[in-house]
Amino acid sequence: MKKLRSEIEGLKNNLSKIQNDEYKECFDKVFSILTIMSDKIEELTVNQEAIEENMKFMDDDLTDIQDELFEEVSIDELNDMEDEYTEVNCVHCNKPIFIEQSALSSNDEIPCPYCHKNIKSK
Numbered sequence: 001m002k003k004l005r006s007e008i009e010g011l012k013n014n015l016s017k018i019q020n021d022e023y024k025e026c027f028d029k030v031f032s033i034l035t036i037m038s039d040k041i042e043e044l045t046v047n048q049e050a051i052e053e054n055m056k057f058m059d060d061d062l063t064d065i066q067d068e069l070f071e072e073v074s075i076d077e078l079n080d081m082e083d084e085y086t087e088v089n090c091v092h093c094n095k096p097i098f099i100e101q102s103a104l105s106s107n108d109e110i111p112c113p114y115c116h117k118n119i120k121s122k
């Protein structure tokens with residue numbers, strides 16, 4: 001960013017030696033555009049750095065959450081947990097619902113999370 005600015009400045013100095021008024025006016029406009037653009041680039045760069053920083057924080061947060069979620073749960077335990085759950089379709093809206101096997105067999109009435117009717121009977 002500094003390099004770009006000093007190059008623009010250098011170019012400006014070189015061209016300031018030009019005596020022709022028409023060229024001068026033209027170059028002045030070019031420089032005003034260049035200045036606006038380099039300001040804008042700097043602004044974008046700063047914003048992007050801020051976004052990258054935020055992403056890094058979010059990534060760290062996610063890693064923490066993942067660590068907490070999967071803490072001390074082995075593959076076997078995960079399989080066990082899966083076994084206890086079964087997938088049923090609501091008789092009313094036919095949406096798939098994951099439910100504990102024991103809850104399914106011991107309860108006559110289970111409210112559907114989608115349509116709120118009893119998923120076991122019409």
Ligand SMILES: [Zn+2]
Binds near residue numbers: 095112
């Ligand atoms: Zn339903």
